[in-house]
Amino acid sequence: MVSGPTSPAAAPIERRVWETLEAVMDPEIPVVSVVELGIVRHVRRADDGRVHVGITPTYSGCPATEIIARSIREALEQEGLSEVVIDTVLWPAWTSQWLSEAGRRKLEAFGIAVERSPSRPLACPRCGSGAVERLSEFGSTPCKAHYRCTGCLEPFDTFKCI
Amino acid sequence: MSAAAESALGASGEDHFRYVLRLADTSLVLGQRLSEWVGHAPALEEDLALGNIALDLIGQARLLLSYAGRIEGRGREEDQLAFLRDAPEFYNVALAEQPNGDFAATIVRQALIDAWQLELYHSLTASADEPLAEIAAKALKECRYHWRFSCGWLVRLGDGTPESHVRAQEALDALWRFTEELITPDALDVRMASLAIAPPLAAVHGRWEARIAAALKEATLRQPASQHYPWHGKSGVHTEHLGHLLGEMQHLQRTYPGATW
Numbered sequence: 244m245v246s247g248p249t250s251p252a253a254a255p256i257e258r259r260v261w262e263t264l265e266a267v268m269d270p271e272i273p274v275v276s277v278v279e280l281g282i283v284r285h286v287r288r289a290d291d292g293r294v295h296v297g298i299t300p301t302y303s304g305c306p307a308t309e310i311i312a313r314s315i316r317e318a319l320e321q322e323g324l325s326e327v328v329i330d331t332v333l334w335p336a337w338t339s340q341w342l343s344e345a346g347r348r349k350l351e352a353f354g355i356a357v358e359r360s361p362s363r364p365l366a367c368p369r370c371g372s373g374a375v376e377r378l379s380e381f382g383s384t385p386c387k388a389h390y391r392c393t394g395c396l397e398p399f400d401t402f403k404c405i
Numbered sequence: 406m407s408a409a410a411e412s413a414l415g416a417s418g419e420d421h422f423r424y425v426l427r428l429a430d431t432s433l434v435l436g437q438r439l440s441e442w443v444g445h446a447p448a449l450e451e452d453l454a455l456g457n458i459a460l461d462l463i464g465q466a467r468l469l470l471s472y473a474g475r476i477e478g479r480g481r482e483e484d485q486l487a488f489l490r491d492a493p494e495f496y497n498v499a500l501a502e503q504p505n506g507d508f509a510a511t512i513v514r515q516a517l518i519d520a521w522q523l524e525l526y527h528s529l530t531a532s533a534d535e536p537l538a539e540i541a542a543k544a545l546k547e548c549r550y551h552w553r554f555s556c557g558w559l560v561r562l563g564d565g566t567p568e569s570h571v572r573a574q575e576a577l578d579a580l581w582r583f584t585e586e587l588i589t590p591d592a593l594d595v596r597m598a599s600l601a602i603a604p605p606l607a608a609v610h611g612r613w614e615a616r617i618a619a620a621l622k623e624a625t626l627r628q629p630a631s632q633h634y635p636w637h638g639k640s641g642v643h644t645e646h647l648g649h650l651l652g653e654m655q656h657l658q659r660t661y662p663g664a665t666w
Contacts, residue, residue, distance in 0.1 A: 303543055304436075304464025333468070334539040336546060379450040380550055381457040389450070405546045 260286045260294055260319065267318050270310045271384050274353045277311055281341025284332040293326040294319070299337050302385035339386075339404045350402060356390065358404035367392035368399055417600070422476045423496060424597045425537065426486070427639050428525075429469030430497035432544075433487060434647065435518060436462030437654050438505060447508055454554055458515075461547040468540045488658035492647045499638035500583035502647040509562050509572035513580055516555035516620065521587045523548040524612040528604030537602065556620050563624025574626055582632040586639055588613060593639075 264286070265278045277283055277298070284297035296315055300308045312329045319327045339358060342350070347357045356368045356375075364373050372394030380403075382389040387400045439459035446452035470483040500518060505511045526548055529541035562573040588610035590598070597603035621628050636642045657664060 300464070300543075302461060302464060303468060303547060304460035304462070306460070333536075333543050336539075336543045338546070379454060380554060381450070381454040383453070385457050385460055389453075403550075405550065 256288055256294065256324075257286050259322065260296065260324070263318050263322050264296070264315065267311070267314050270307050270314065272350065272353065272355065274349045275342075275346045277315065279343045279346030279349065281343060281346070282311070282337060285330075289328070293328050294324055295328045295330050297330040297332040299332045301337050305385050307384070339402050342402070354399060355387070356399055356401040358388075358401055360404060365390065365401060367394060367397065369397050370395040417596075418476060418478075420593055420596055421534075421602065422473055424593060424603060425469055425473040425476060427496040427498075427593075429466045429473055429486075430495045431501045431518070431522075432462040432469065433466035434495070434497040434650060435501040435515075436460070436466060437650055438501065438503075439511070439515075441505055442511065451508075455511075458551050458554065461544075461551065465540070465544045465547070468543070472536055472540065484658070488655045492643050492651055493641045495643065495647060495651070496639050496641055497647075498583070498586050499636065499644050499647075500580060500587065502638065502644060502650055503580060503583065504646055506576060507572055509569065510576035510580070512555055512558045512562060513573060513576040515551070516559045517580065517584055517587070517617065519548060519552040519555045520616045520620070521584075521609070521613050523552050524609045524616070525604070527612075528609055532603065533601035552616075559620055559626075560624045563621070563626040570625065573624065577621075577626055578629050581629040582634040585631065585634050586637040591637065591640065 261278070261283075264283055265276050267277045269275050269277060269280055280301070282298050282301060284299050285295070286297075287295050289295055296319075298308070298311065298315070315329065316327055319325075342357065350357055351368050354368050356365050358365060365375050366373050367375055370392060372392055374393045375390050376393055377388060378391050378398065379389045382400050386403055388403050389398065390401050391398045436459045439455050439462065442455040443452060443459070446455055466487070467483050470486045474481045474483065474486055498518075500514060503510075503514055523545070526541040526545040530538050530545060532538040532541065559573065562569040564570070588606060590606040594603060594606050598605045618628060636644075638644075638647070
């Protein structure tokens, strides 16, 4: 569901912004970019020449949202784009469905399972066993829950499906 | 500030501003209360849960306060609205400001408000006020799992040991009178409903009551008789507890005006 560069004919500046954003990592899970996380909603150049980047919070109170906005600004400044406006987009609300396939694979390789739907069973990101149990619906960040594998006995974080 | 901006807020704008503040303040005050548990909860998992719910609530409050500031149009932003208003200018429901008490009292307070926010935000996703409907859709997802947490604990405590049952029932008996304002519309609720900005509170009332009744039954707790409580936080008339809460929450901004990280 991630929208990349809007079309091959997208204006060069917008393509450059998307490419830059692909290297801006989530501050709390530094293996996925903000684009892979699915929180960049639009990149467009306004009539006044300023570039607008629309980002959506994963959770209303996610403390990383402000750091992400700052990282985006800094990354674009290094590209020579200083007239950047960050728009907060709330609709449609973020869910784990917005994660890209590449993002999911990186999270799993990092040891964070991803809940794809409430009915689809999770697998342990370490040993692949489906024998897992939830320890707490709340984890180390608002977007994660805490699980344990009853096969290899390792605890692990899970990206919640909301 | 231009004279035009100053007079932009007519009677209906003032209503709208206050209504959004009611939602914002309930989340902010409850979030502040829950954050008092951080480092003190009975187990690490519950400490994380209460801290995470507090974060969600404060996040919702920020979105709503920023929106209220835009409606008011006088240049006040979320920080001024959170940190520089006095208790009578806060419009949260009084239940949110009640002290944490023991874990049972915190869970009872949370379950009563979670069920209410869940039903209220569900209705608000259809509000004629588009920015409010967007905030409600975001908040609703969070309220759903807040309720799973508080309802789960309500059942465990109520249907747990004799000690946990007594504590949960005592908390319910003590807090029940504050639920009246959640479900009883006042003039502002009626005016907002007539503009389709807010739902008729009667619809929220019915669904809230059904949700709570089912949870209490499973928890083997007795629903107290309704008690009339004429002072309503949503009109700015609070219990003494809010002043103390604000004293702590606002201390830094009041002492060092304009301080930033």
